[in-house]
Amino acid sequence: MVIGIPKEIKTAENRVGLTPAGVHEFVKSGHTVLVEKKAGEGSGFSDTEFKNEGAKILKTPEEIFNASEMIIKVKEPLEREIPLLKEGQILYTYLHLAASKDLTVKLLERKIIGIAYETIEVKGKLVCLEPMSEVAGKIATIMGAYYLAKPYGGKGILAGGVAGVHSANYIILGGGTTGINAAKVAAGLGARVVVMDIDLERMRYLEDVLPKNCETIMSNRINIEKELPDADVVIGAVLIPGGRTPCLITRKMLSIMKPGSVIVDIAIDQGGCAETSHPTTHEEPVYAVDGIVHYCVANMPGAYPRSSTFALTNATLPFGLKIAALGWKKAASESAAITKGVNLSGGKLTCEPVAMAHGLKYSKIE
C-alpha cells in the first residue's frame, strides 16, 4: 500500500503521523511511505532520518494526498486539506467527529474511509487515545498551576503551597486516563485533589492506587456544586466514547466559583465539560469568563510533540500495519478494534455516537 504522511497544518501542531521507526516497519513490510518535506521537523525528526528508513520525501501536501492510498495524520483534516481527500482513500487519524457536524458532513461528501484513532477499542480501552490522554492529563495539572499565577489572571495560589500555607484544591471531573494522570501530577506537586467520576469500580481503583492527598467523590450536580466554591483548578477529563462531553459546569455555576480559579477543559475536543468552554490554541490558550480563567487547547499534546509523537506511533502502528497489509475491509472484518475505528465508509456514517450527536443517519459497518 502507498502510505502518505503530510505535515500537520493545525496551529502550533508539531506532531507527525509516524516516527522514522514507524516508517521503517511499513517499509520492511513491503509498503511505500511518502513523507511531506519537513513533516517531522516539529518533533525533531529530519527528512534524512525518514529517508534513511526508506521513505520518499515529497514537496507538497497535494503530491502526498494524490499518490497515497492511506493518509496517516495526527489531527482531523482542516479546510485546506478536505478537498485533497479522494473517494475510497483511507484517512487514519484523530477525527473527533462528534465535536463538528460541519466536518462530519464534509468528510461524508468526500466518500473516504475515515478510521478514527479515538474510537479504536481493545477490551473496552481506547488504546490510541490513551497515550495522548496520558500526556494531556499531565499537562493539564501543570497548566492549571501556571495559570493560577496572578499575572495570568489566576488567584495567586501556589499549587503545592509552602510550609504553614494551604496548597491548591484540584477538582478533576472524570477519573479515566487523563484524570488519573492529572491526579498523579497534582498529588506529586502537593495539591489537595478530588477526583469525581460516575463509575464506582473506577473510583475504588483510584482510591487504591492514588496517594493519600487524593480522594474520590461521586460526580453528580449536587456534589459538583458543593466542590466548586473551594476549587482552585477544575480539570475537565470526562469522556462518553465517541459522543459529546456532558456539560457538567453551566455558566450559572461559574458564579459559585471564586474569581481567578482556573478551568482546564481537556475534554474540549469532544465539546468540553463547561458550557463556557470553547476551543483555544497554544498561541492563545486562555480566556476569562466571569473572572474564571479557561484553558481549552484542543491539541494539548502538541505542546510536547517529541514525546507525543513517539507515544502516538507506539499505539497506532499495529493497527496501521494491519490495515496496510490486508486492506481496510479485511482488517476490519478480522479485528473488532479496527471495526470500531471505522467512523466513515464511502459516504456512510458508521459510528453510532457521532450519528446521534448530529442527528445524522447511522449505517452499520457490517
Ligand SMILES: NC(=O)c1ccc[n+]([C@@H]2O[C@H](COP(=O)([O-])OP(=O)(O)OC[C@H]3O[C@@H](n4cnc5c(N)ncnc54)[C@H](O)[C@@H]3O)[C@@H](O)[C@H]2O)c1
Ligand atoms: N485536549 C486535548 O488535547 C486532549 C488530549 C487527550 C484526550 N483528550 C480528551 O480528554 C477527554 C477524557 O479522555 P480520557 O482518555 O481520560 O477518557 P477515559 O474514558 O479514560 O475517562 C473518562 C472518564 O470520565 C468518566 N465520566 C463519564 N461521565 C462522567 C460524569 N458525568 N462525571 C464524571 N466523570 C464521568 C468515565 O467514567 C471515565 O472514567 C476526552 O474527551 C478526550 O478526547 C483531550
